Amino acid sequence: MLPFEFDYFKPATLKEAVDLYQYLDKGGKKPMFFSGGTELITLGRIELAYTEAVIDIKDIPESKVMRVSADHLLLGSTLSLTEIEEANLFPLLTKTSSEVADHTARGKITLGGNICARIFYREAVLPFLLADSKVLIIGPEGKKVVPINDIFQEQLQLKKGELLVQLATESQFIAAPFISIKRRQQWDTGYPLITVAALKLGQEIRVAISGLCPFPFRSKELESSLNNKELPLSQRITDALAKLPKPILDDVEGSAEYRLFVLRNVLSDVCSALAPVGS
Structure with a gap:
């Protein structure tokens, strides 16, 4: 159990999630985007994380994308590591993320949650750094697509109210040894x-x-x-x-x-x- 209570919201769209964050932040609720919840539960229990409002984004369609095109792989940030492992569309990512925590935990840990976490390890980001992947981020200023190596400096440099939506990786990197x-x-x-x-x-x-x-x-x-x-x-x-x-x-x-x-x-x-x- 967490030592604090919070309100729970489940927006249906990215715009609704961003607008809701701004509204709750202005109300002093210290809102937190939530997809798997493992970090909130783990850090909240030891008083290293706190929020009065959780915004659950895991069912927003754009964040659940898993799509292969002729030259790109597109992965949504709320896909679980287990889903990614089972699809095996990016073998290096599969191998790296399949060794994060244990099988039960990987069913709850999401791709975006691991990349944006406060823990040291965050192994799921490694293949994307190697592949010069691009990230889709949305926030109060709208959507933007940025090379991950430009925005990941020790951690993903998100501004207040921004969230990671998708990662795009070129096929040449996916096929590389x-x-x-x-x-x-x-x-x-x-x-x-x-x-x-x-x-x-x-x-x-x-x-x-x-x-x-x-x-x-x-x-x-x-x-x-x-x-x-x-x-x-x-x-x-x-x-x-x-x-x-x-x-x-x-x-x-x-x-x-x-x-x-x-x-x-x-x-x-x-x-x-x-x-x-x-x-």
């Missing part, structure tokens, strides 16, 4: 330590990482070092690790030093899988 590796401190159980998603486009490897820092990220500087074929792999990885953002997480799940050790080995596995010696 990929690998997704998750390392936990306790084998197949417990919280993730490091998750690395990677794909190969042409001769270049792209890498996005979760669990190393308090936010998921993709670093083009790291990729540049990793793809420097003039150097041996060990030196390329050393140079790549020097390009990491800060801070490195240092907690009960793993020290900063141990996380870097694990990442070094995972990057070696990624390069061996996507660009084996002699290829």
